[in-house]
Amino acid sequence: MAVRKGNLMSVRDDVKVLDATLRDGGLCNNFRFTDDFVRTLYKTNIKSGVDYMEFGYKADPDLFNVEEYGPWKFCREEDLRAIVGENISDMKIAVMADVGRCNFRRDFLPKSESVIDMVRVACYIHQIPAALEMIEYFHELGYETTCNIMAVSQAGGYQIEEALAMLAESSVDVIYLVDSYGAFYPENASDMALMYIKAVEEAGKKIGFHAHNNQNLAFANTIDTLSRGVSYLDATVQGMGRGAGNCALELLLGFLKNPKYNLYSVLTFIEKYMIPLRESGVVWGFDLQYMFTGQLNRHPREAMAFTSQKRGDYCEFYKELLDHE
């Protein structure tokens, strides 16, 4: 096994924390956050030392009914500016662009005219060529770029190696290891992270990690991959995200030793905004139904249906899942 990079007391300048609360959390409430919530989260992240804040998706309004979603499904420039102005802070602004779900040639301004700093291109492994086209386009426009390859726990090792080789030759800045199904144990996650690092570090690319909490391992996997050399770490406040949610920002900030990170503002934000949001009926977080799909390395869609139907017959649901294997 490889040596760790740094130790539990060291500060690594390559580490960047990305708050994805609005983007992954937005999947829990169709991106219907109040402006007050978004503005306060923006200020909170700045005070907490967060390096990047992801505001949402740049989805194509021709594909999605804008009436059904809050503004952060689309991240229009004017909506972003209504919150961040010119973003005079040190924190950078990120948005996500899904392959096949955005009109990127129409909907992105040149970086010089936008407050967006980074575009994260999300794709499945078979969509890498399409992702590369977008990455090169965004690079030309002047943005930092990432490629977030989803669902790799179901992809073959050969496919992943091919994808990484293609990305190593691209203009992409960061390649994300994404545990879409919360199926990784720290041992897998670290082995995968080392494979990603080995494939692209000579090309000067950084690696990121995006966790899901299906087996209550989102934080553990995040700090384990960090210790192997991953630099970009996704987290969300209280782990808010689809299904079982993500790595909790408060756990991560409490772990990192760089004194630029601090917890106070996040705690106040949790008290004033997150607890009321949960009380209003927005649901996310670890529960048995997600544990099952994580253990079985499957998409959580059936678990999400179990949750939305407010079912409590865990044993019956587990048997149903195994019947469908």
Place this chain on the structure above:
Amino acid sequence: MAVRKGNLMSVRDDVKVLDATLRDGGLCNNFRFTDDFVRTLYKTNIKSGVDYMEFGYKADPDLFNVEEYGPWKFCREEDLRAIVGENISDMKIAVMADVGRCNFRRDFLPKSESVIDMVRVACYIHQIPAALEMIEYFHELGYETTCNIMAVSQAGGYQIEEALAMLAESSVDVIYLVDSYGAFYPENASDMALMYIKAVEEAGKKIGFHAHNNQNLAFANTIDTLSRGVSYLDATVQGMGRGAGNCALELLLGFLKNPKYNLYSVLTFIEKYMIPLRESGVVWGFDLQYMFTGQLNRHPREAMAFTSQKRGDYCEFYKELLDHE
């Protein structure tokens, strides 16, 4: 870093799962479980392949008012037999004996007259001589024994090495690494586990791990120490245990590859007994107040008070904790 013992697909015959729901969980409700709950949990554990079930403490009724606690604070032989009869199953019965809180020479029968198989002796590091006296006594009576050294995240390395050397020369069967404050990250937990193993494996002792979930790492730390060679793994149903609770039995059974372990019965038990128990007002599990004491490597007593007072001012509480550092 040391090589792992086994891998994610292998079955290790040295691995033993101990369900501590009644003992650590009993700290949440003063051991007031119904007989139906206890009897069903006993049957559930047998069906699930659990190797040891810990029923509670053997506390001294002269020190504790028996009116204030349910029977599993004291684990009288007749109460045990009312549940398990002669325990004709393959699952073994464990109880815990705290140094200084039990009258061990009076309250333990010879093994030949008891359904108890294993006595777990819990102590702080400075109580090792007292623990050794108890261990040798229990060994003479015919019991399997463990020594669970608590709060080692605050003990000096030299003290721990001394304690392990003394235990290596004793009759003890298993030595537990106990993360009382939920302060360990997987990296610490594994380093500690390797230190324990190195100190006592030549003497033929096994190592156990008992996690607390203050930083949502109880399961992660358990499987990480397992991969380094720890054999005895404590868990509780739904992680029920003092404060932030323990490693969840369902996560652990879902992880282990030995086909003797299975989830179905535990899931049914959760539906029928654990969910109603929570709904009745018994409180445990991860929350921010426990995260703070875990991050600060402190006893959770202030966090438990915060919980019982139903406070929600996390930021203020965090500041109070730091003021008391």
